[in-house]
Amino acid sequence: MTDFIKTSASRSLENAVQDHFIPAEAPWSGIVRKGQTIRIEDSHGQQAIDTLFYRADDFGERYSNQDTMRAQGGAYIGAGTKIVSNEGNVMLVMTADSCGRHDTSAGACSCESNAVRFGHGTKYLHACRDNFVLEVTRHGMSKRDIVPNINFFMNVPIKPNGEMTIVDGISAPGDYVELVAEMDVLCVISNCPQVNNPCNGFDPTPIRVLIWDGED
Amino acid sequence: MMHVRRSPEEISANRQRYEEHQKKGLEFAPKALPAPSPLPAPAIDAAAIIHQETIPGGWYWSTALKRGEALRIDQGDGGSTVALVAWNAADTSERLNLVDTVKVQWTTALGKGRVIFSDMGRVMFSLIEDSSGAHDCLMGGSTAASNAAKHPGAKTRNTRDNLVLVAGKLGLTRRDIPAILNLFAPVRVDDEGGFHWRGKLSNSGDYAELRAEMDMIVGLSNCPHPLDPDPVYAPKPVIVTRFRAAPAVDDLARTATAEAVRGFENNAAMLA
Numbered sequence: 165m166t167d168f169i170k171t172s173a174s175r176s177l178e179n180a181v182q183d184h185f186i187p188a189e190a191p192w193s194g195i196v197r198k199g200q201t202i203r204i205e206d207s208h209g210q211q212a213i214d215t216l217f218y219r220a221d222d223f224g225e226r227y228s229n230q231d232t233m234r235a236q237g238g239a240y241i242g243a244g245t246k247i248v249s250n251e252g253n254v255m256l257v258m259t260a261d262s263c264g265r266h267d268t269s270a271g272a273c274s275c276e277s278n279a280v281r282f283g284h285g286t287k288y289l290h291a292c293r294d295n296f297v298l299e300v301t302r303h304g305m306s307k308r309d310i311v312p313n314i315n316f317f318m319n320v321p322i323k324p325n326g327e328m329t330i331v332d333g334i335s336a337p338g339d340y341v342e343l344v345a346e347m348d349v350l351c352v353i354s355n356c357p358q359v360n361n362p363c364n365g366f367d368p369t370p371i372r373v374l375i376w377d378g379e380d
Numbered sequence: 381m382m383h384v385r386r387s388p389e390e391i392s393a394n395r396q397r398y399e400e401h402q403k404k405g406l407e408f409a410p411k412a413l414p415a416p417s418p419l420p421a422p423a424i425d426a427a428a429i430i431h432q433e434t435i436p437g438g439w440y441w442s443t444a445l446k447r448g449e450a451l452r453i454d455q456g457d458g459g460s461t462v463a464l465v466a467w468n469a470a471d472t473s474e475r476l477n478l479v480d481t482v483k484v485q486w487t488t489a490l491g492k493g494r495v496i497f498s499d500m501g502r503v504m505f506s507l508i509e510d511s512s513g514a515h516d517c518l519m520g521g522s523t524a525a526s527n528a529a530k531h532p533g534a535k536t537r538n539t540r541d542n543l544v545l546v547a548g549k550l551g552l553t554r555r556d557i558p559a560i561l562n563l564f565a566p567v568r569v570d571d572e573g574g575f576h577w578r579g580k581l582s583n584s585g586d587y588a589e590l591r592a593e594m595d596m597i598v599g600l601s602n603c604p605h606p607l608d609p610d611p612v613y614a615p616k617p618v619i620v621t622r623f624r625a626a627p628a629v630d631d632l633a634r635t636a637t638a639e640a641v642r643g644f645e646n647n648a649a650m651l652a
Contacts (some may be wrong), residue, residue: 223555229479230520230559234606239518239573250554252525252540269488269518271479276501280642281484282401293499307499308472312479312559322569326489328482329402359386359394366394367386 175201175376182375188368189357191295193302195220196345199378201259204316204353208369209337212318212356214272214292216300216311217247217255220348223305225251229268229312239322241266241314247343250311255349260342263335267320270330271312272296273358282360295354303350315356316341318363330361344378404638405486412636413493417509421454421587428623435462435602437615440542442550442599443622444469447651450508450591450625451598455564457584458616461605462563463521463539465546466496466504467556469595474498475558478517484639488569490515493632495640496561496590502650503643504596506633508625509589514566514581519606521560526606531613539601546599563588565605577607591625591633593647 177183181200186192188211196202204213219225231248233239243261246254271277274293278286296310317335322328353373359366386394430449435441437460445451445466453462468474477499482488484497491513496505521539528536543557566581592598602618604610627634634644 224553228520228559230518231523233575234519234526237575239569239575250540250557252523269479270483271477274480274499274501276499276646277477277480277484277497280480280497280501280639280646282397284642284645306473308475308555310499322488322573324568324570326487326568327406328488329406329486330483359390361398362395366391366398369385 177374180374180376184373186353186355186371186373188370189290189355191299191352191354192373193299193350193352196349196351196375198345198348201342201344201376201378202351203340203342203374205338205340205372205374206263206317206335207337207372209335209339210333210365211335211369211371212333212358212363213316213371214354214356215314215316216296216352218350218352219249219255220350223303223309223350225249225253226309226311227255227313229314232268239269241268254346256343256345258341258343260340263317263339263341265319265334266341267315267318268312269322269328270315270318270320272354273356278360286360289359290357292354292356292358296352299352315363330363332362332365408637413491414632416513417492417511417587419511419583420585421452421511424452424621424623428625429621430624431622433620434617435600435620436617438537438603440546440599440601441620442546442597445592445596445598445622447592447594448624448626450589450623452587452589452621452623453563454587454619455584456616456619459564459582459584459608459610460602460616460618461565461608462618463543463560463601463603464563465543465558465560465599467552467597468498469597472552472556472597474500475556476504476561478559478561482517485637488517489513490517493636495633495643497643501643502646503593503640505590506593506631507588508591508633509587511588512564512582512586514564514578516562516565516567516605519562519567519575521562521601522603522606527613534613536613537603539603542601542603543599550597562605567607575607577609579609589625591627594650
């Protein structure tokens with residue numbers, strides 16, 4: 165959906181319970197407890213942030229891009245989107261979105277898909293899937309647990325005839341999304357290192373992740 | 381260093397490179413692709429047929445499929461949707477990957493001449509025949525909850541549970557179920573990304589033939605698509621035929637796009 169609700173920050177940086185700086189091209193993972201809010205901030209703008217969620221006490225339940233798209237009847241992620249698991253449960257709800265365009269159809273870059281898409285010469289470049297594999301193995305998972313992800317701030321318009329291409333992101337420095345967790349989730353992020361397409365303006369930049377406790 | 385910014389020259393060179401790929405991808409492949417396969421479906425040479433199965437409405441099926449064999453999936457009389465998943469028989473951690481499939485081919489529209497990729501940059505299937513081009517990569521299948529909402533009180537089967545059954549009987553788990561391809565599901569998006577059912581794109585008797593490009597295990601579920609407007613839960617049987625289908629030397633699916641050519645080069649390296 166292109167509609168989005170522009171909100172102002174309702175929380176102070178001081179009262180965040182976690183504040184993470186994630187360097188350009190790096191992975192990150194952490195637990196977001198039920199009721200907590202996670203803010204993912206595109207600090208420099210035009211940075212794709214590849215993100216997966218797993219139920220914290222059962223990694224077999226995880227983010228499902230198809231269930232999420234089906235549940236909301238459309239292809240794009242935005243304010244109000246329910247992040248739905250492969251079991252049909254709502255994992256998180258996006259409560260704020262200052263950007264208005266996020267993708268969940270195009271997946272993460274990988275050495276393998278880069279080589280097919282851009283030529284075998286691009287195989288040996290750092291890619292999101294490698295970030296994901298490294299990060300999920302820290303939690304006892306493997307490649308088979310890596311499913312189609314959300315690409316926050318990535319702009320992938322799909323035309324009625326099916327045409328689909330990654331174009332320049334529209335996020336500005338400081339743009340952010342916020343999601344409130346409906347269950348305890350493991351959040352796994354790859355701060356996309358892709359330099360073969362414009363998902364991050366060919367210039368990966370750092371991001372920031374903040375977590376706040378719920379309001380009692 | 382936490383952050384090494386690219387130089388303007390690097391950014392410019394990478395952008396130029398992308399735009400060249402994008403232009404080729406968006407312009408070349410659609411022109412090279414053939415028209416949909418003719419209806420009615422021609423008979424398959426009886427000597428090539430290995431197995432034929434009718435999947436009742438609401439049910440699931442799985443089969444081994446060796447490289448050089450194909451599956452014809454024929455929706456018969458009705459507007460059935462068939463959900464498809466697949467794993468590399470030699471290593472089930474390699475599986476159907478739709479996000480890569482649509483991304484590297486620059487389109488969510490699959491039809492005759494397109495290929496379907498695994499997560500390892502290899503081609504799993506070539507779509508060698510396809511009468512409709514009305515398939516859905518985005519929305520996934522029905523679930524117990526989506527059926528209950530659409531058909532309150534009705535006894536139904538759903539694709540999610542069917543695929544858990546397929547995986548479970550193969551010694552796999554729900555962790556192994558990839559995003560699914562819905563065959564015969566005329567879903568299109570509008571300019572805002574909203575999903576719509578374009579029923580006229582799909583006809584009775586539509587069929588698709590998928591040739592295996594590696595040895596695989598294939599799972600199918602025959603349940604109504606979540607967007608199917610039929611208010612009554614009444615999925616029809618579909619007929620699947622496994623048959624020998626060696627690729628032609630000048631096979632279109634292998635040559636139509638630069639992306640497919642590279643995918644098949646990856647297959648060749650695996651098979652060498």
